[in-house]
Amino acid sequence: MNTKISIFECLSRPIETKVKKSMSMKAYRKLLRRQESKRKYANRIPKKYKVYIKSKWWEKRKNLYFQSHEKKCAICSSSEHIQLHHMVYKNYGNEKDEHLVPLCREHHNLFHSQTGTHTNMVKDTNDFIIETSEIESFPKV
Ligand SMILES: [Zn+2]
Numbered sequence: 001m002n003t004k005i006s007i008f009e010c011l012s013r014p015i016e017t018k019v020k021k022s023m024s025m026k027a028y029r030k031l032l033r034r035q036e037s038k039r040k041y042a043n044r045i046p047k048k049y050k051v052y053i054k055s056k057w058w059e060k061r062k063n064l065y066f067q068s069h070e071k072k073c074a075i076c077s078s079s080e081h082i083q084l085h086h087m088v089y090k091n092y093g094n095e096k097d098e099h100l101v102p103l104c105r106e107h108h109n110l111f112h113s114q115t116g117t118h119t120n121m122v123k124d125t126n127d128f129i130i131e132t133s134e135i136e137s138f139p140k141v
């Protein structure tokens, strides 16, 4: 009876047997480690802005921001082609609300073409919003 059980147990582990036969224990552990690091990497917020901005993390953060802020350009109040501008390039995924500001595509492009891109653009962004709003509020002749 005991022998039968042990044979059954052996047969119920075909994968383990296959692994042992086809690869060394060292190679098997290496494979497990590689899978583990792949899984960790998939759950990590990208550190590079260009990667981050296309990631699910930014998508989530953006949606959270617009739950409590209007989707309108801070300068012209347009609600078309709204982009969320980073005033500070850090804390990706956990950006402070006050470091983000919605701008329409045109004003977002104008800002970066005038100011470039720097790690901290809080002052630049606030100045740009005030100055551009003033300039554009002049009646057109
Ligand atoms: Zn605008």
Ligand SMILES: [Zn+2]
Residues within 6 Å of the ligand: 084, 085, 086, 108, 112
């Ligand atoms: Zn920007």
